[in-house]
Amino acid sequence: MQEKQVIIVGGGVIGSAIAYFLAVHPRFKGSITVIERDASYAQASSALSASSIRQQFSTPVNIAMSQFGISFLRELPQHLGVDGQVPDLGLSEQGYLYLATVSGQQVLRDNHAIQRQHGVDAALLEPHALQARFPWLDTADLALASLGLSGEGWFDGYGLLMAFRHKARSLGVRYISAHAATFIHSGNRVQGIRLEDGSELRCDWAVNAAGAWARPLLADTGFDMPVHGRRRCVFVFSSPAQTPACPLVIDPSGLWFRPEGAYWICGMPPAQDDDDVALDVDYREFDQAWPLLAQRVPGFDALRLQRAWAGYYEYNSFDQNAILGPHPLLPNLLLANGFSGHGLQHSPAVGRGLAEWIADGSYASLDLSPLSVQRLLDGRPLLERNII
Structure with a gap:
């Protein structure tokens, strides 16, 4: 060549x-x-x-x-x-958990069928099974959830x-x-x-x-x-809550959260996406996230914001x-x-x-x-x- x-x-x-x-x-x-x-x-x-x-x-x-x-x-x-130096990324395979109300459950079922055809290790959970697996989660408004059992997590x-x-x-x-x-x-x-x-x-x-x-x-x-640079904010918060075996949770509202050491991190889709904005944290997003967090995990009602950062999301419109x-x-x-x-x-x-x-x-x-x-x-x- x-x-x-x-x-x-x-x-x-x-x-x-x-x-x-x-x-x-x-x-x-x-x-x-x-x-x-x-x-x-x-x-x-x-x-x-x-x-x-x-x-x-x-x-x-x-x-x-x-x-x-x-x-x-x-x-x-x-x-x-x-x-001889070996990188350690701290890979944690605790899965993703998608939550759906009645209006979103069919999308989860359709996606799950495709995923199973292609070897994804995921399970659909009805509300009672979801509550039994994650008793710290409020499932009252949920109709279905999809949990990744392996091959998903963070690093x-x-x-x-x-x-x-x-x-x-x-x-x-x-x-x-x-x-x-x-x-x-x-x-x-x-x-x-x-x-x-x-x-x-x-x-x-x-x-x-x-x-x-x-x-x-x-x-x-x-x-x-x-393709546009769009800002996404990540918030770090503490709480006396206990969320054992917590996966990365995607709420029907668009809120997501997951554990990060002794803390949790979370994010919200912004109300309006603007292109190429400065990387300044928009704390209004956390004001929107807080009540949603407390609703989904009652123990989060006493959370405290620790820090936050913003990064660019390379968005294909x-x-x-x-x-x-x-x-x-x-x-x-x-x-x-x-x-x-x-x-x-x-x-x-x-x-x-x-x-x-x-x-x-x-x-x-x-x-x-x-x-x-x-x-x-x-x-x-x-x-x-x-x-x-």
Whole structure:
């Protein structure tokens, strides 16, 4: 294979996963450079998310990506260890618990049927069984719940990012701190990256993995990608309540919460989504979450807010699913964008898939073509009904 120069714009978990899988691919020869605008990762979505993984999706490709993701996380030391240093992400497989009222129970049943067809270890619980399993939960208004029994939970997202990055660098991947401005292209080929300081880097392949900053990079490429940086707030609270075996709970209201050490964390979908807002915590969201928390878990009526943070949610406004694979007009520019909250858990599958595309010209391990840009061009959304 002729040696190739690959430039990945974005050194977060997606970009670093692609760099790692490409560096270990047996048929790739060449150089890999990762351009990261925020060397401190202070605003990186990978570091500011709730860092969870689930298989309870409604689309087979998302299920399969999560199944590979959990197997990769379980075997992380053998993949990402460097010089005897083994990363520990504190993986906790306590499951996801989706709660539904009468109006939402059929969606849970339909999703469960798809999940079972694709090997997801989940169970539907009627209210009495739900109450028996989680006696600290108020089930009075619920009609059904879906609980992941294995292969779901949470982990250290920043730790995964750093593990991918550290391993990639040990394999010869070069990371540079710079702001990418645009892709240089001629005809139907990308030729390089222009940085904000005016300098240029040449390449044979380019990857847009710039997260919340991905859309502006494509401004002059003929494709207006419907991906926006949207703020999501995470709140940490304490309570004298006891919630043994607590999974990540998704309330019918949209509220979610889960344990985090001696505390709990939670979040709410904002009343209005605005694009590219500053990463300032909107405490009005917690004002909305508090009564919902106390209603769902009576012991939370005495909770106390400890701290909070905000991170960008790379939102695909077309269908809330990832956009993966070649740019529609520039086939040597690969897109890895619009994960809408799925990026951390799907980063191993995305990294492996796009590395295969560069090295082999196609997906080999898992067909990611349902997530290609073609569905946007055709006006054919891939609707995921289990969006948080």
